[in-house]
Amino acid sequence: MSARSEILARIAAAHRTAPPPDLPYEAISRDYRSAADDSRGDHDQLVELLVDRLVDYKALVRRTDADGLADTVAAALADRGVHRLVRPSGLEGAWLAGYPHDQLADSRDQPLSVAELDGADGVITACAVAVAETGTLILDGSADQGRRAITLVPDYHLCVVRLDQVCADVPQAVARLDGVTEPITMISGPSATSDIELNRVEGVHGPRTLEVIIVR
Amino acid sequence: MSTTMLGMPQRRGAVPTAPAGVGHLRGEESFPDAARHALSDTQLRANLGNATRTIRAKRARVVAELPDWEALREAGRQLKVHTMAHLPDYLVQLEQQVTARGGVVHWARDAAEANAIVTELVRATGSDEVVKIKSMATQETGLNEALEAAGIAAFETDLAELIVQLGHDKPSHILVPAIHRNRAEIREIFLREMGDVDPDLTDEPAVLAGAARLHLRRKFLSAKVAISGANFAVAETGTLGVVESEGNGRMCLTLPDTLITVMGIEKLVPRMRDLEVFLQLLPRSSTGERMNPYTSMWTGVTPGDGPQAFHLVLMDNGRTAVLSDDQGRDALNCIRCSACLNVCPVYERAGGHAYGSVYPGPIGAILSPQLTGVEDNASLPYASSLCGACYDACPVKIDIPSILVHLRAEHTEARAAERRLPGAEAAAMKAASWVMADPGRWTRALRGGRLGRVLGRRRGVIGELPLPVARQWGATRDLPQPPSQTFRDWWATHHQSAAPTRPEPTPTRPEPVEGQQP
Numbered sequence: 115m116s117a118r119s120e121i122l123a124r125i126a127a128a129h130r131t132a133p134p135p136d137l138p139y140e141a142i143s144r145d146y147r148s149a150a151d152d153s154r155g156d157h158d159q160l161v162e163l164l165v166d167r168l169v170d171y172k173a174l175v176r177r178t179d180a181d182g183l184a185d186t187v188a189a190a191l192a193d194r195g196v197h198r199l200v201r202p203s204g205l206e207g208a209w210l211a212g213y214p215h216d217q218l219a220d221s222r223d224q225p226l227s228v229a230e231l232d233g234a235d236g237v238i239t240a241c242a243v244a245v246a247e248t249g250t251l252i253l254d255g256s257a258d259q260g261r262r263a264i265t266l267v268p269d270y271h272l273c274v275v276r277l278d279q280v281c282a283d284v285p286q287a288v289a290r291l292d293g294v295t296e297p298i299t300m301i302s303g304p305s306a307t308s309d310i311e312l313n314r315v316e317g318v319h320g321p322r323t324l325e326v327i328i329v330r
Numbered sequence: 331m332s333t334t335m336l337g338m339p340q341r342r343g344a345v346p347t348a349p350a351g352v353g354h355l356r357g358e359e360s361f362p363d364a365a366r367h368a369l370s371d372t373q374l375r376a377n378l379g380n381a382t383r384t385i386r387a388k389r390a391r392v393v394a395e396l397p398d399w400e401a402l403r404e405a406g407r408q409l410k411v412h413t414m415a416h417l418p419d420y421l422v423q424l425e426q427q428v429t430a431r432g433g434v435v436h437w438a439r440d441a442a443e444a445n446a447i448v449t450e451l452v453r454a455t456g457s458d459e460v461v462k463i464k465s466m467a468t469q470e471t472g473l474n475e476a477l478e479a480a481g482i483a484a485f486e487t488d489l490a491e492l493i494v495q496l497g498h499d500k501p502s503h504i505l506v507p508a509i510h511r512n513r514a515e516i517r518e519i520f521l522r523e524m525g526d527v528d529p530d531l532t533d534e535p536a537v538l539a540g541a542a543r544l545h546l547r548r549k550f551l552s553a554k555v556a557i558s559g560a561n562f563a564v565a566e567t568g569t570l571g572v573v574e575s576e577g578n579g580r581m582c583l584t585l586p587d588t589l590i591t592v593m594g595i596e597k598l599v600p601r602m603r604d605l606e607v608f609l610q611l612l613p614r615s616s617t618g619e620r621m622n623p624y625t626s627m628w629t630g631v632t633p634g635d636g637p638q639a640f641h642l643v644l645m646d647n648g649r650t651a652v653l654s655d656d657q658g659r660d661a662l663n664c665i666r667c668s669a670c671l672n673v674c675p676v677y678e679r680a681g682g683h684a685y686g687s688v689y690p691g692p693i694g695a696i697l698s699p700q701l702t703g704v705e706d707n708a709s710l711p712y713a714s715s716l717c718g719a720c721y722d723a724c725p726v727k728i729d730i731p732s733i734l735v736h737l738r739a740e741h742t743e744a745r746a747a748e749r750r751l752p753g754a755e756a757a758a759m760k761a762a763s764w765v766m767a768d769p770g771r772w773t774r775a776l777r778g779g780r781l782g783r784v785l786g787r788r789r790g791v792i793g794e795l796p797l798p799v800a801r802q803w804g805a806t807r808d809l810p811q812p813p814s815q816t817f818r819d820w821w822a823t824h825h826q827s828a829a830p831t832r833p834e835p836t837p838t839r840p841e842p843v844e845g846q847q848p
Contacts, residue, residue, distance in 0.1 A: 116437070117436075117438060117439050118437040120439055121437055121595065121646045121650065122421070124344075124345045124646065124650035125595075126418065127345055127654065128344075128345055128650050128651075128654035128659075129415075129653070130344075131344065131654040132653070132654050132655060132656035132659060134411070134415035135411060135415065137408060137412045137415060138412070142405060142408040142409055142412055143405060143408055144405050144607075145398070145401035145405070146401040146402045146405055146610075147398050149606070167620065171620075171623075221634075222633065222634025222635055228551045228585060232551060248620040248621035249621065250621045255632070255635060261635045262580065262626075262636055263584050263635075263636075266577060266580050266581065283610075284606050284609050284610050284621075285606040288602065288603060288605050288606040289603070292602055292603065293602075295431065295568075295569065295629040295630075296629075296632060297628045297629075297632050297635055298625075298626070298627040298628075299625070299626055299627075300621065300625035300626075301623065302619070302620070302621040302623050302624075303623055304623070305576055305577040306575050306623045307539055307576045308385075308505075308506065308619075309490035309493070309508060309575075309576075310489070310513055310535040310538055310539070311380060311512060311513060312381040312382075312384045312385040312506060312509065312617075313384060314617070315535040315536050315539050316536070317536060317539055317543070318539045318542065318577055318578070319487075319543055319576050319577035319578045319581055320576070320580060320623070320624060321577075
């Protein structure tokens, strides 16, 4: 018998020995705050909560409006001293109108090498969803967010968040991701570890600096 | 009920348990013996006390932030119960989805088969080294040793696993395998074992993390094969998920050409939507964070992004044996958060190594004996004071104390079946029953207890007992010195007028005593 049939047969035998309770999927009680629950305060409050949670987990935050975005991006990159910037090829070009240095475009068809990513000073991307309650940015591999490697290897990640991408909590975020089978990356603050005496320390293998620009 | 048959796999009902001789589910000595070594290590106790105190406070803070925590726990529990009841359907659905999206699914009856599958897959790539994401499943199977025997070097990339691997040590915690090491010890290990480390390394955690970053960076950027576990697999879509902190997981899941994921068959959730429950329960319970720094989800192979070869190994290794016990099967619902370890007074003092298995703490005390058959981990169900803190902390509401008691009973019945009973405990219970059945005998027996004053005259408590039967029980317990007068005698002298002096009817059967190991 193949391992597959044998394991399935063992499960069937286990269920015969110890019949499981009858609990249909639809009957599972979900009394927690659901995605449809909209009693989470107005959108401005959510954005304030997002900023609070981002800062609490050591992300840097800037705010601007659509007109000021290019200047804010340029200022962030200048403050960081970025001269070689990775960008996904689907990123809106206007965001980088004020940035004078090298841009390394990356896409699935024309990917940068790992060495090129390692030699870059930073990366800029958009995001798919931002979760206020947990301070989480979610990337879904769209053309303005790019391959997973580009937000991982460079030591600095600048992420641009639009207001309509901000949702309240995890259930709302998961609802927005329904049906996505592209790779998903959830990012909450810079790379960190709790492995030394169970205290959170920032800065291990991923980007050691995470900066977020929130666009009104 | 399991029985010991040397050379034959144990069975629970019709289903075999995890075989001996491979992997890390069995310790070399019993829990009390191993715990005795740990308890005499004051540095270890200080490290564990510090770490568990820190994490308990963090967890309590972030759990209190959610008004619907109890509703989330109940949903998590029900989701797991439902999934276990429909496991074959969901496993087959997962297989279909992963295969349809370019992955290859393998099935492994036990640890040896899982190790063989992975070794063969690595060989087929032509690579003689792999990078690894921390995974309980591959710790359970002893995969690193199996790869080494095949000439393949496995590099652990999680910081705590790296500390364990460089220190030639064993993991002692589900989430933070190096929890037994403090910063000064970690610095020493790095200085001794990392060829490329700065000799002026300090013991600042941020500096130590930086050293690990440098040490592993080249490895990540050149690795061809990665091996991971999975925190969950979504049957509906074939999506796998890894929840981590450092980015070592993302490195392994993204940069190599080939990814091999080893997963226990119980790690399923039915639908994508169900992650809304577990992505809230898991980070808050494990590291005490609102959300862990990185969660990666991938579905099969994505052309142009990440590994272009993906293998998923679905492993049983005793899980179906757990499933065949209706009182113990909830142990499979565990999401490996380790909250129960951090709140357990026994774990906090004894540490993880004392449990022998890679699954320590309260969850290990119910999971390991069921995976291996109770007789192979017979002391673990007793490694608990049954205080219930683990049950309160568990994000999927596993009733660990009740399962512990159930496994103790199973162990006792197995021994009785082997005619090793009536042993000392059973004989003592029978004698107690005879004494307590008659008021006269009971009163005289209590008076006799005053003789115990002799034993306690030095410290006011009785330490080790001189009788052979009681010595084992008394070895870890201090008894108060008995009073000079029994309560009954005191009552009789002070209430002589208040007839009748005859006491209330005494129970005819003694209550069973919990927490005693025969």
